Amino acid sequence: MxxxxxxxxxxxxxxxxxDKAQLIEKLVAKLPEHVILHAEEDLRPFECDGLSAYRVLPMIVVLPETIEQVQIAMQVCYANDVAVVARGAGTGLSGGALPMENGVLLSLAKFKQILDIDTANRRATVQPGVRNLAISEAVSHLGLYYAPDPSSQIACSIGGNVAENSGGVHCLKYGLTTHNIVELEIVTVEGERMTIxxxxxxxxxxxxxxxxxxxEGLLGVIVQVVVKxxxxxxxxxxxxxxFDDVRKAGEAVAAIIQAGIIPAGLEMLDNPAIVATEEFVHADYPTEAAAILLCEVxxxxxxxxxxxxxxxxxxxREGATEVRVSRDDAERAIFWAGRKAAFPAMGRISPDYYCMDGTIPRKALADVLIGIGELSEKYGQRVANVFHAGDGNLHPLILYDANIEGELERTEEFGxxxxxxxxxxxxxxxxxHGVGVEKIDQMCxxxxxxxxxxxxxxxxxxxxKGxxxxxxxxxxxxxxxxxxAMHVHNGELPFPELERL
Amino acid sequence: MxxxxxxxxxxxxxxxxxDKAQLIEKLVAKLPEHVILHAEEDLRPFECDGLSAYRVLPMIVVLPETIEQVQIAMQVCYANDVAVVARGAGTGLSGGALPMENGVLLSLAKFKQILDIDTANRRATVQPGVRNLAISEAVSHLGLYYAPDPSSQIACSIGGNVAENSGGVHCLKYGLTTHNIVELEIVTVEGERMTIxxxxxxxxxxxxxxxxxxxEGLLGVIVQVVVKxxxxxxxxxxxxxxFDDVRKAGEAVAAIIQAGIIPAGLEMLDNPAIVATEEFVHADYPTEAAAILLCEVxxxxxxxxxxxxxxxxxxxREGATEVRVSRDDAERAIFWAGRKAAFPAMGRISPDYYCMDGTIPRKALADVLIGIGELSEKYGQRVANVFHAGDGNLHPLILYDANIEGELERTEEFGxxxxxxxxxxxxxxxxxHGVGVEKIDQMCxxxxxxxxxxxxxxxxxxxxKGxxxxxxxxxxxxxxxxxxAMHVHNGELPFPELERL
Known part of the structure; x- marks a missing residue:
């Protein structure tokens, strides 16, 4: 075995x-003092990532400026059996970069350089702290771009994208992060540098x-990335x-793919999502529809x-009640405006929402949407669905009010x-979104x-050494x-020291 | 470490x-007798794969008919510390399926069923012994196909394709095997079944x-594959x-990619290859050209x-001396006929040839081709180049005569x-083509x-247990x-018992 x-x-x-004081001493002996943070006010900004319901103050934050400093930090932690959580931009949604009160948080925030752009081979060599969108911006004048586009692409970093294998609206056609990178430099837990x-x-x-x-940061620290x-x-x-029926919309998704078209993006919004976004951004979505599809080619x-x-x-043929085609880029932007604003729009109809993330085979789309509707009735909580329909990647948004006693717990059970x-x-x-701490029990x-x-x-x-x-x-x-196991709800947190807000 | x-x-x-007799006894106790081969005449067909210069008679061949039988064979070998070499169609070119005289050869040749075709999700579930081309043939009437197309696609099996991560003419646009499969059933060395x-x-x-x-068969035995x-x-x-200059042809390859075109295939033949194939199949290639490109869209x-x-x-713009565009599918087939016949055509100009396989970044294409030309002069041996230029995958064919004393050795040194x-x-x-036994020293x-x-x-x-x-x-x-290490030639064989023919 x-x-x-x-x-x-x-x-x-x-x-x-x-022993925190001893570890600081050992780090300071080998690293510039300013890259080591340990005062509470300096640690506070690192206490959570995008899964903000969970917060932990790290014991120490190391903010290295060179790969050599990453190696030294890892060597010190390895020699002293101290846990290390690597962190990019901290926009992850599953608590993958959640710190440990007995561990070092290793932030790659200072690794912000685009090191090389190679047009002949269509590659860019970038540091892990470079923002996803910054890569496309840097090569736009060459007629090029980097394809994976998670919703957080303005803020999220490429190192975090690699750690989470991020997707986005366009991954249906252009693949996930794993399909769009060719080489990594990593630092191992022992502090060795390796090219893979x-x-x-x-x-x-x-x-x-x-x-x-x-x-998810469990095998090594990413210090350089070559992207396609x-x-x-x-x-x-x-x-x-x-569509006047969610099932018809789900079946239309399968029919589009079956027809041999590979759209650049194929997104679905159900009625609660349509209504909420329409009130928010006025993208002229048909608010009486049971669901709309946005299909980009x-x-x-x-x-x-x-x-x-x-x-x-x-x-x-699949029974759409209305079909519109964008006539120019301005209209295309309006079509997308609702989809892009869907998450913030939820804030207008609910004090809080919990964004789920699951994937199903495309053919099961209609059945699963109907099943979510049934669960919504069972739990007595509203759900809006805004998601990557083309690759069966659901994002049900469960609406709740954290101020109501027990509602967060019920929401997590529903999730x-x-x-x-x-x-x-x-x-x-x-x-x-990854497993992180959020989905660790569902792994069972x-x-x-x-x-x-x-x-x-x-x-x-x-x-x-783990x-x-x-x-x-x-x-x-x-x-x-x-x-x-085998019947699981979001339950115990993996860290004894973890406080839930 | x-x-x-x-x-x-x-x-x-x-x-x-x-102990061969003992092992046969243990296998026969748990498996039908006809799936265990051990007489020399029955073992002979398995003594080599596509790298036919190396041959070894296996100790025993097991030809299971069900996944359960694969599990039993693995369990018996595991309990007795006997090595296992899994084998698909045996068309590999690096000796990856070369048997061991002290080991069991596990042939998946009887796993030939296409188990399921799912058009809604565009997936097929197939057994590992199914031939690559058989998948495309089985779904052709549905307007579908399986993209990776190694040259051996008529004969090679999908299990072997997975083990070697096979490519082909179209992998420039459609990716390697790894990009075209979604799920595997494997049997572990201990005989457990696992879905990944x-x-x-x-x-x-x-x-x-x-x-x-x-x-390459080092981590588990593939017993089922779900392909896209x-x-x-x-x-x-x-x-x-x-082109009248190999350098110009190489630069044209980079320029095509840089122009934002992703061809379905982009192949190059140099003059020796053009001349040899033209004499063989009369595809009307320009025999005076230094190189030709075939670019399919x-x-x-x-x-x-x-x-x-x-x-x-x-x-x-890159200086082509002649440009032809296929006018219909018949002409397209003629354009490709020379490329496809290039390997057998070598047989007309040389008693033997050694097919190399290396990959370089596209921008280095011209330099490496010129370097191969210089090596050809140094070693005094002719080379013909026929290869996947678009993704920088070279296949230099070194021409030699195995009957001339020392020429195989010189050829391997050249390789x-x-x-x-x-x-x-x-x-x-x-x-x-994989590492197998052929390139194991180059790995160093x-x-x-x-x-x-x-x-x-x-x-x-x-x-x-290895x-x-x-x-x-x-x-x-x-x-x-x-x-x-650090300066390596094809040298010692890894098996003491290995005879070179």
């Missing part, structure tokens, strides 16, 4: 109580590049199709013409039930013990057993 | 001398699917462009029109020098000890040290 020693080691690390992947087509040996991508750049499409155009002028006609034909619904339909518990539901054991064996191959981001992403079998 | 115990274990396995990946967009946990793909299907493009058209009718015009403009040339230009030692040149150590640690996580395909793909540090 594969080795799970790293899981036991991680449990020890979680419970450890290192290469700029050539395929690299012999095991695919450590793909293994590192989406590993794509030519900007000549043109993009959007079809907005309204990009490519050459001629290609776009052909595919837009195809999409129109399919959605009409857990949605995860299970996705799994029942052959889906996964997370599409693009998705994976049988032998696969979890295999995950721990892989972890053992990179981090036998120091990198312990307690996140992959639950121990012990935890799953305690949890009474 | 990461764990290399599996490497030591594999060395022991390589040197082991299991999923039909949904992205799976949480480490990306074991990508890790398994291209792992793509819609067949409406139309494809080819530009043939001739596919997509909608309109898209193809636009891109073909763009390609023509680029190659003319090693080409590998090093690729590495000097930022490339890799293999593009799509490409990878520093810390990355090789990391590879062994990953192996340890899956196969701590029983799966030992001696292939990843060299031990010990081997690299003996080899005097």
């Amino acid at each position: 594969a080795d799970t020693a790293s899981a036991d080691a991680a449990e020890q690390v979680l419970a450890s109580r290192p 992947g290469s700029e050539a087509l395929d690299t012999p040996g095991y695919d450590l590049l793909a293994l590192m991508t989406g590993s 750049l794509l030519p900007k499409p000549e043109r993009a155009q959007v079809v907005l199709a309204a 990009d490519g050459t002028h001629a290609e776009v013409d052909e595919h837009i006609a195809d999409v129109r034909e399919v959605v009409e 857990g039930a949605i995860c299970e619904l996705c799994l029942e339909h052959g889906g996964t518990i997370t599409g693009e 539901v998705q994976f049988p013990p032998d696969e979890l054991t295999q995950f721990h064996a892989v972890k053992q191959a990179f981090d036998s 120091l990198l981001n312990p307690g996140k992403a992959v639950p121990t079998l012990h935890r799953c057993a305690e949890f009474g | 990461a764990d290399t115990a599996s490497a030591d274990a594999a060395e022991q396995v390589l040197a082991s001398r299991p 990946g999923s039909e949904a967009l992205d799976t949480p946990g480490y990306d074991l699917l990508a890790l398994m793909t291209g792992s 299907l793509l819609p067949k493009p409406e139309r494809a058209q080819v530009v043939l462009a001739a 596919d997509g909608t009718h309109a898209e193809v029109d636009e891109h073909i015009a763009d390609v023509r403009e680029v190659v003319e 090693g020098a080409i590998c090093e040339l690729c590495l000097e230009h930022g490339g890799t030692i293999t593009g799509e 040149v490409q990878f520093p000890p810390d990355e090789l150590t990391q590879f062994h640690a990953v192996k340890q996580a899956f196969d701590s 029983l799966l395909n030992p001696g292939k793909a990843v060299p031990t540090l010990h081997r690299c040290a003996e080899f005097g």
Whole structure:
């Protein structure tokens, strides 16, 4: 049986109580003093990531300025058995960068340089703290862009994108982060520097590049990234199709893909989402529709013409009650305005919302949406659905009021039930937000013990002491057993010191 | 430091001398007798794969008919510390399926069923022994196909494609095998069955699917594959462009990509290859050209029109002496006929040829081709180049006569020098043929000890006894040290019992 020693080691690390003053002394001995933060007011900005319901003050923050400083910080922590949580922009939605009160938070925020742009090979070499959108901005004048576009792309960093294998509206056509990077520089838990992947087509040996991508900071610290750049499409155009029935909209999604069209993006909003966004941004969405689809096609002028006609034909055949096609880029921007404002729009109809993230096979779309509606009635809580329909990546937004006693807990239970619904339909518990601390118990539901054991064996191959981001992403079998696995709700937090706000 | 115990274990396995009669007895006790072959005449067909210069008679061949039988065979071998080499169609070119005289050859040849075709999700579930082309043939009537198309696609099996992460002419646009599969069933070295990946967009946990793909049979036995299907493009058209200078042809390749065109295929033939194929198939190639490019564009009718015009403009600007565009599918087939017949055509101009496989960044294409020309003069051996220019995947064919004393050895030395040339230009030692036994020493040149150590640690996580395909793909540090690494030629064979023909 594969080795799970790293899981036991991680449990020890979680419970450890290192001496803060001593560790500061050891770090200061080898690193410039200004890169080490330890006063409470300096630590406060790092206490949470985008999953703001969970907060922990880190013991120490290290803000290195060079790869050598990252190596030194890792060497000191390794020698002293101190846990390390690496952090990019801190925009993650599953608590993957949540600090530990007994660990070091290693921020890559100062790694903000674009180091090289290679137009002949269409590659850019960037530091991990570079914002996702900054890459596309830097190469825009060359007619190029970086394809993965998570909603947070203005703020999120490429290092975090790699750690989470981020997606976005356009990943249906252009793939996830893992399909858009070719080489990484990492620093290992022992402080060694290593290059994985290469700029050539395929690299012999095991695919450590793909293994590192989406590993949520558990296998190494990303200190440099070589990304692929794509030519900007000549043109993009959007079809907005309204339906009087969620099932018809779900079936239209499958029909578009089945027709051989690969849209650049294919998004769905259901009625609560349409109404909320319409009130907020006035994008002229049909507020009586049960659901709308936004289907973007990009490519050459001629290609776009052909595919837009195809999409129109399919959605009409599938019973769309109204079909609009953007006539120019200004109108295209208006079509998208509602979708892009959908999350903030929820703030107008509910004090709080909880954004779920699950993935299902496309064919199950209609059934799962109807199932979510039934759960909404059962739990007595409203849900708005705004999501990447084309790749079956759901984002149900559960509306709640945190000031009402017990409503957060009920919301989390509802969220857990949605995860299970996705799994029942052959889906996964997370599409693009990662597992982090948020979904760690659902991992026990998705994976049988032998696969979890295999995950721990892989972890053992990179981090036998279990120091990198312990307690996140992959639950121990012990935890799953305690949890009474196979039927799971968002429940216990993995950190004894964790306060819930 | 990461764990290399599996490497030591594999060395022991390589040197082991299991009792054949006893092992047969143990297998026969649990498996139908007809699935176990052990007479010399039955073993002979399995003695080599596509790298026919190396041959070894396996101790025993197991030809299971069900996944349960694969599990039993693995359990027996695991309990008895016997090495296992899994084999698909045996068309690999690097000796990855070369048997061991002290090991079991596990053939998946009887796993030939296409189990499910799911048009809504554009997926097919197939057994590993299904031929690559058989998948496309089975879904052709639905307007779909499976994209990766290695030259051996008539014969090679999908399980082998996964093990080697196979490419093909169209992988420039459609990706390698790793980009075209979503789920695998594997049997572990201990005989457990495990599902990795999923039909949904992205799976949480480490990306074991990508890790398994291209792992050359060292991490598990592939017993089922879920592949992606793509819609067949409406139309494809080819530009043939001739150049009077190899450098200009190489630069035209970079210019096409830089212009934002992603061709479905972009192949190059140099003059020796042109002349040889022209004499063989009369495809009307310009025999006086230093090099020709074949650039295929596919997509909608309109898209193809636009891109073909763009390609023509680029190659003319880059100095093409002649440009032809296929007028219909018949002419397109003629344009490709020469390329497809290039390998057999070599048989007319040389008794033997050695097909190399290396990858370089596209921008280095012209320099590396000129470097190969210089090496050809140095070694006094002719080379013909026929290759996937678009993704920098070279296939130099070194012409030689095995009947001339020492010429095979000189050819292998020449091949090693080409590998090093690729590495000097930022490339890799293999593009799509794998490492196997052929390139194992070049791995010492490409990878520093810390990355090789990391590879062994990953192996340890899956196969701590080192029983799966030992001696292939990843060299031990010990081997690299003996080899005097950092300057390597095809040299010692990893198996003491290996005879060279």
